[in-house]
Amino acid sequence: MSKRILIVDDTLFMRVKMKGLLEKWGYQVVGEGANGREAVEKFKELRPDIVLMDITMPEMDGIAALKEIKALDAKATVIMVSALGQESFVMDAIRSGARNYLVKPMQDDKFQEVLARI
């Protein structure tokens, strides 16, 4: 059974692009969120296998959402997908429980490889 994925990014372009790639690779996109608050609500509702989480978003950023999701389910798999590549953000995300951290723009094959390892 294909893995169920929740995409969280405030940019429509990124949500559409990632959804297209994921479905091409055989994943099931079960939901989308445009900010951290939606990410937490949709996680509770959908319980996806993987959450792809942007960081810089209005209302609630991705790191705050990651922490709330991990508090709900310590085993939740969250992969950060962000344009922010500073070491401080990467370390903060990993310390908060992110499974991996992809810096945008990322190569499609690298994206696929990271997902395949889950």
Next chain:
Amino acid sequence: MDSKLVNPFIAAMVSVLPMLGLTDIKRGNVAVKDKLTTTKDVTVLIGLSQDIRGNVAYGLSDECARNIASTMMGGMPVPEFDEMAQSAISELVNMVTANAATNLERLGKSVNISPPTLVTGENITVRISQVQTLVIEIFTTAGTIELNVGVEC
């Protein structure tokens, strides 16, 4: 304003734009303005905070914005600067500015960036701040991007 602060942004353009399909990235004219204002059809604004504070505004013509959006969408025609095209340009600016922030971190400057704000319209002036601003033209195969850096440390 220290003109060296602009180099991480130029480096980010040169690094990120080709990954999105834009080629022949070249730096054009550099100018100094007393304040941060733009008059292009499309302006995307990002705020910076922490060690470097201020705003960076990217200005493009409607045609250039549609060309870039089309390139980012694999060559799909973009006859109108619609929601999807606006989203693509906002994301491009987000990626370039975040890359610049990473470059600044390597120089010992910690920078946070805001989500992008996009303003579009004909014959408009966007007045952003009263700080000295460096304006750099960046040429690409899709058109020219005007990079306005109005920041202070």
